[in-house]
Amino acid sequence: MNRRRGLLALASAGAMLVTLAACGGSDSGGGSEGGGTDASGEPWILGTTESVTALDPAGSYDFGSWNLQYSIYEQLLSIPAGEAEPVPDAAESCDYDDPQTVTCTLREGLKFSNGNDLTSSDVLFSMQRNIEIADPNGSSVLLGQISNGDAEAPALADGAIETPDDLTVVFHLNAPDTTFLKLLSTATTSIVDEDTFPADKLLDDSQVVGSGPFKLSQYKPGEQAVLEANEGYDGERAAASPQVFIQYYNDPSPLKQAIEAQDVDIAWRTLSPTDLNDLEGADGVEVVKGEGSEFRYWVWQTATKVGGDKAIRQAVAQLIDRDTIAQDAYDGTVTPAYSIVPPGFGGQKDSFKEAYGEPSVDAAKKILDDAGVKTPVSFTLGYTPTHYGPNAVDEATEFAAQLNDSGLFDVKTEDAEWEEYQTLYKENAYDLFILGWYPDILDADNYLSPFVRDGGFYANNYSNPEVNKLLDQELAETDTAARDEIIGQLQDIVAEDVPLIPSWNGENVAVATDQMEGVEETLDPTYIFRLWEISKSS
C-alpha cells in the first residue's frame, strides 16, 4: 500500500508539473467563463467488470465503451449528475425550432486535444460516419431520426444536417421527436475530428482523439485504460484529477478482493448483491448507492394460448409479490417496480400498484373466475441463469413458487443459456419470460416504444393501435405537462393489458474508499460514471 501511494504521488506530481507548464504556455482561447482544468487531486483507480468494445463512438453500444467516450469526447449536450435534462456541452445552446428541427450553436474556440479546431463540420462528419459505417457493434440504430432508413446502404437522410457556418448545426428530423435533445447527450453522438478519424471505418482505439475533459494516454484492451486531464479543455466538465486508471476485471470476485484490499479506489459494476452486503461492513470502504434505471421485467408471449389470455395475465400481475422477490432473491438491493417506466421519469406513475394493489390470491381468483378460466392454469416460465447474474435464478424460482402456492397456477420453469434463450423466447417456447433493460436515453419513451409498439423488440406479438397512437403523440408533444399526461395513459394501458409485468428497478451502486469524493453525486439513472467529477483526497 505505501509503495503504491508513493508511486501514485510521484505520478501525481509529474502530472501536476505538466499541467502547470501547459497552463503557463498555452493560449486558453475561447470565450468560456467556466471550465479549464482543475486537476489538482491525486490520480486514482477505478475497477470495473465492464468491457470495452471500441473507443471510436461509431463502434460501440455498451456501458464500458460509452463511459470512456464521455470522458474523451464532448457531445453537443450532456446530462449533469443527478439531473434528467441535458445542458450545453460542446454546444452553448440546442433548441427546437419546431418538433422536427433542432438548431445547435457551438461554443467558440473549441479544440480537440490534438490542437485541431472543432467546428460544425466535425459534428456533421461524426454523425454521418456513424450511420454509414453502421458497425455491427455500434449504436447507429439510435440515429434513426436522421438516417435514410436504408438497411443495405445506410446514410444520412438528405438534408438531415445542415452546417450554415462553423458554429451552427441544424438537424432536420424524419419525424417529430421530443427526445432528440437527450439523444444528443449520448455517447453515440460524440464529436470526433474529421481530420483524424476515417470516414468509412473505425479508428484504432489507441489513436482516438477528442475534445473532452480527458485524453487517452494508454489503452491496453481488457487490462487498463489511462486517462490524463486534457489541459486544453475549457468546458464545464473540468477534470478534478490529473490522471485516472481504469482497471478491467473479468469477474466480480477479483474486483471485490481488489476493493477490499484497496488496490482500487472505486469498484463500479458489477458486484453481486451478496458481495455488496458483505462489503457494507468492510473497513476503509463505503458502499455508495444512487438511483438507477436498470429495469427487470417479465414478458408475456401473447401468441401462446396462455399468454394471449388477458385474464391470466392480469391474475399473475395481481399475484406477484415484488417485495419478497426483492428481499429474498436480491437481498433487498433492488426496488420493486410498479410501472413499465421507472420512478423519476416525467409522467411516471405506479400504474400496476393502482390497478392491482397488494398481492392477493382472492383478487386473482376473482379475475380468473369472472373470465371463466379453469384453474390451475399451467404455463411455462422461462429464464436465463447466467446472463443477468445468478440472482435471476432465485427470482424465477421465487416467482414460480408464489404462483404455484396460490393454487391457481401450475408453473413449470425452464431455463436456457442466453444465446439459446433469445431464440427460444421468440419461438414461443415460454409463455412468460424474463428480460432486463438499461435505457439508451433518460426518457420515459425509452421504456415504452421499445416494449409496447407492435410487439416490441422482443416480438411478443402485443399490438394495440391506441398504444401506437399515444406513442406517436407523446413523441411529438412539446408541452411537458401534456406529454406527461400521455405517458401516464400509456402506463395505465400497460397495467390493464399486461403485455409485460414490471419486477424491479436496480440501483446504481459503487464501492469507494474513504478518500474518494464525488462518487455519490455521479451515481444516477444515466449510469454515466463521471470520471471528471471524482477526486481523491490525500
Add this chain to the structure above:
Amino acid sequence: MSAGSGSLPRYIVQRLLLIIPMVWLLLTIVFLLLRVAPGDPVSASVGDRLSQEALDVRRAALGLDRPLIVQYFDYLGDVLTLDFGNTISDNRPITSIITDNGGATLTLTVGAFVIAMLIGIPLGLMAGRRRDTVGDVAIRTFGVVTYAAPVFFIGLMMQLWVAAPLGWPTSDIASPITKFEVEPVTHILLVDAFLSGNTEAIGDVLLHHLLPCLTLGLLLSGVFIRLVRVNVLQTLKGDYVEAARARGIAEKHVIRRHAFRNALVPVITVIGLQVALTLSGAVLTERTFNWPGLGTQLYNYLIARDYAAVQGIITFFALVVVLVSLVIDIVNALIDPRVRY
C-alpha cells in the same frame, strides 16, 4: 551422434509438415463447434436491445447469414494468406491479441513449470527413496490432492489464506502504475520490466507472478511427483545401480549420480506432454487471478461467441503445443542415445 540421429532431420521435417493438416483439422472442428452452439456474436452483445430485424441486419453485415460452407472456405482462404482478420466483438486484429496477451501466458506457464519442477522433482525423489514410509505416503497424497483439486479452488484459497494476510496482490500481472510506466518492447511485461531497469517495476511484476505461478505450479507438481517417484523406483532396481552399490559407492552418490539422472530422462518427455495441460490450467488460473493472458481472452471471446477470435487463439495454442512437443522430442533424442525416430 546417436545411432538413430540420421533419421532425426527427416523426423523433424515430417513433424513440421504434419502441422498443416493438424491445424486444418483443428480449425474445421472449432469452426463447426462454434457455429453449432447456440448464439452468435450479434445476439451475445445486443440480443436484449434490438429487434429481430435489426439483429439480422448486423448478422448480414458480418456475413453470418451466408451459407456455412461459404463462410468456411472464406475463412480458410484468409488463413492460407495468413490473414487471421479481426475479432468480431471488438474489432481487434487477432495477431495483436497474441502479441499483447501471449507474453502474460508465457511468463505464467514458465513460472508455473519452474515451481512445478522445484516442488515436484525433489518431492518425487524423496518419495522414491523412502518407499512406503510415512513420508512417501504423505508426498503421494500431496501429489494427488494438488493434481485433483480444481485449479480455481486452489487459486481462491491462495487469495484468501495467503495473499490477504501477507498483503500480496490478489490479481493482475502488475500494478496500474507499472503497466503504465514500463515501455512495451517485447510485450512480455516481466522482460520489459527488466529491460527498463526499473527495480520497483521488476519487484512489482515478480510479486504479482507469485501466487498465480504457485497455483498453476502446484497442479503440475502433482504430475512430476508421481512421475519422478515411479522412475526413481525403477532405476533403483536397475543392474547398474546394483553394480554401483557392489563397488561400495555411498548410497547418496548412487542415488544422485546414477539413479536420479536416469530417472529424469522420461520427465523431459512428459514436460512436452504437459504443455497442453498447462495451457488448459492457465485458462482457469488466469480467470481466477484476472491475469491478462490468452486464457482470459479465450474465455471472454467464447462468451462473446466471437468465432474469429476463438479460432485464432485455439490455433495458436495448438501450434505452441505441437512445436514444444517437437522441441522436447529433439532434446530427448539428443540426450538419450537409445531414442530412435
